Amino acid sequence: MKKDDEQPRSFEASLEAxxxxxxxxxxxxxxxxxxxxxxxxxxxxxxxxxxxxxQAERRIEVLLRDNQxxxxxxxxxxxxxxxADNSAHNDENNx
Numbered sequence: 001m002k003k004d005d006e007q008p009r010s011f012e013a014s015l016e017a018x019x020x021x022x023x024x025x026x027x028x029x030x031x032x033x034x035x036x037x038x039x040x041x042x043x044x045x046x047x048x049x050x051x052x053x054x055q056a057e058r059r060i061e062v063l064l065r066d067n068q069x070x071x072x073x074x075x076x077x078x079x080x081x082x083x084a085d086n087s088a089h090n091d092e093n094n095x
Contacts, residue, residue, distance in 0.1 A: 017045055
C-alpha cells in the first residue's frame with residue numbers, strides 16, 4: 001500500500017512519529033538511503049502537522065468573531081499578556 005493511501009494520522013500520532021524520526025536521525029547510525037527515507041517522511045509529517053495547526057488556528061479565529069465578523073478579545077489574550085508581563089518581571093528579579 002502506498003503512503004498516499006494511508007489513513008491520516010491524528011496530530012498527536014504524527015508529532016510522535018516525527019519525534020521518533022528525529023531521534024533516529026540524530027543517532028547517526030543509519031545508512032544514507034535510510035536517512036534520506038526518514039528525512040523525507042519527517043518533512044511530510046512536519047508539513048502535515050503544520051497544516052493541522054493552521055486549520056485549528058483558522059477554526060479558532062472563526063469561533064472568536066462576533067456576529068458582525070469582528071474579532072473578539074477574550075480572556076485567553078489577557079492571560080497571554082499577563083504571562084508575558086510576569087516573565088518580564090521575573091527576568092528583572094534575576095539581575
